[in-house]
Amino acid sequence: MNNAVTLKGRTEGFQIILHASASFEEVVDQLKELTVQLKKDTQKGHELIFFVDTGNRLLSADEKKQISDIIEDEHFKISSYESDVISIEDAQKRAREARPKLEVRTVRSGQILEADGDLLLIGQVHPGGTVRATGSIFVIGELKGIAHAGFEGNENAIVLANFKYNAQVRIGGNVHVIENRDENLVQSEDIQFVYVNDLHIIEVGSLHYLKTIRPEIGKHSGGLF
Template identity: 45%
Template structure:
């Protein structure tokens, strides 16, 4: 626990230094004490530049404050910031996280030549016809027939998966993995999911029941699907 009278606490680590900033102190006082401590511990010219991990606790820095911090913990003073960590997130980051983690429920038919693309998870109540395409940064749930193309985890999430009431796709894609129609049964499959199997290094079609085993962090929504 930090001494309440001490605004800056510096600890040595294998990687360099960890610099803890008392979260309740004014930024003016933080900068004042930081200058004193950095100058007092400045390495000699022949010594290597020291890496510094700054830990803010429950504090956020604006652009001007971060710039002031970096001006002090700088290469000129023989230090280099490798990370600035805060236990808080900005409003912009919170809104982005909400956008990316929210399930988007859409009721429509995706026809040939149409592309439906969303941020986060997609719940489509309707069919994806041949020539149609659905794309999501998260998981894809289709309460209908999947005949076209589905691409989940489009930004690189290999933990994403695709489910459909009836699955006979032209193509499944998860992150950078692609699986085409010949990989599936000729008559299609009901209430199945497509996931990446790391051992086989490809997309496989399996029962929805495997999600609770292979994807430990699935939400209550997926569990309700699994349990009917």
């Protein structure tokens, strides 16, 4: 029988490698044996941390639970599951997020334009229209509707546009209404950007400070990481 499970020591704890060449049943069987042996060898009350490395295999939530049930008790804990592979779906999403999506169009009332990652829109967002991205949003044209950056909660995202019209900007869970009726808030003719500051308050910044405030923007390599 091939070795389906290997135990290795690491500075932070133990690494359990589940070999992808073995069937899941074999893995489960050998893991049970291993755990029994380990529990015998370990002093009572001694805490052990495990990192499970699944190699070229992706475990479903069900299978993860099976593994956890075998290993975990009050002293044995699994810290994380690691894998050398990702699902096609995840890979495609990462690839999409790695480069900004370019759209040339008008987003009309009631329409929603969505993007994974950053979005560059050349065109207009009419009142009642929505542009939404998990990353940042850059608008070249008139923004009069809603721009929602960091749609899945990324508060480091920004919205860059000319904010001289009534509009609404959302970043993560924060909402900011851009109102021109307010005479104190004279809108600039220039392109500005909106970001969430350290106090979790939305703020409008001049383009000069973009590099200081969000140095990571524009540094996407095009690779996965």
